[in-house]
Amino acid sequence: MTKTKLSRRISYMLRHDPDSIDENGWADVSYIVGRMREMLRSFDEKLLEEIVAEDEKGRYSYNEDKTKIRANQGHSVPLAADAVGMEKTDPPEFLYHGTAGGFMESILQEGLKPQNRNFVHLSGNMETAKKVGARHRKHGNTVVLLIESGRMAADGYTFWLTVNHVWQVEHVPPEYISVVQWEV
CATH class of the missing domain: 3.20.170.30 (ADP-ribosylation fold)
Known part of the structure; x- marks a missing residue:
């Protein structure tokens, strides 16, 4: 499976799946890695970091200690007014x-x-x-x-x-x- 396809799935979860994110748009990295392993057994935090780093559009952000990740925009899930670093x-x-x-x-x-x-x-x-x-x-x-x-x-x-x-x-x-x- 290509990184592009994996990135699309991650983007979907972080933008449109209310079970994946909190009211500020954050998801636990461990949760995302676990869900992505359902698609690709070898998916791990290192691959997630590569996908985030290589994303030309800067779709994703980590929190300071890289335990949480979020999409920077494009949400269909209602979020708190000051969410996602806008x-x-x-x-x-x-x-x-x-x-x-x-x-x-x-x-x-x-x-x-x-x-x-x-x-x-x-x-x-x-x-x-x-x-x-x-x-x-x-x-x-x-x-x-x-x-x-x-x-x-x-x-x-x-x-x-x-x-x-x-x-x-x-x-x-x-x-x-x-x-x-x-x-x-």
């Missing part, structure tokens, strides 16, 4: 969101909604947003949206920044959204 902060004037053309009608009518997550995820640059949008290719060509985050904040919307630099907001109404790039 910091309320003023966003830059613009942020970006990558999506697919097949979702655009809904986005332009209803805005960006968290879907099955707790927050809408936004990127600080177009390149990251383009990569995110490319993951949705089966739903149409990649689209990069410009979000007027500075104006949203001035209008009272709250933004959070995660430890791995993903911006989060509860909803983005359509009036703050512009299409910057639509690949054909």
Whole structure:
């Protein structure tokens, strides 16, 4: 089994499995290792550390003594308001969101909604947003949206920044959204 597949399973447990995490998003490393051994007998703490260290997106964080682990964002399980190391902060004037053309009608009518997550995820640059949008290719060509985050904040919307630099907001109404790039 590849590390990518193992990472996806870990990510699922730490984001969407209420039996795996506490109210702050933390899971005992021993619990995660035990659950992963159900998939791969040789799974151990060393392999978990490798997966975390090699994750390009910085999806995971350990506590100080590495006895607990959590996902940095993407949760569908309700968490405590100050969980997962998010910091309320003023966003830059613009942020970006990558999506697919097949979702655009809904986005332009209803805005960006968290879907099955707790927050809408936004990127600080177009390149990251383009990569995110490319993951949705089966739903149409990649689209990069410009979000007027500075104006949203001035209008009272709250933004959070995660430890791995993903911006989060509860909803983005359509009036703050512009299409910057639509690949054909």
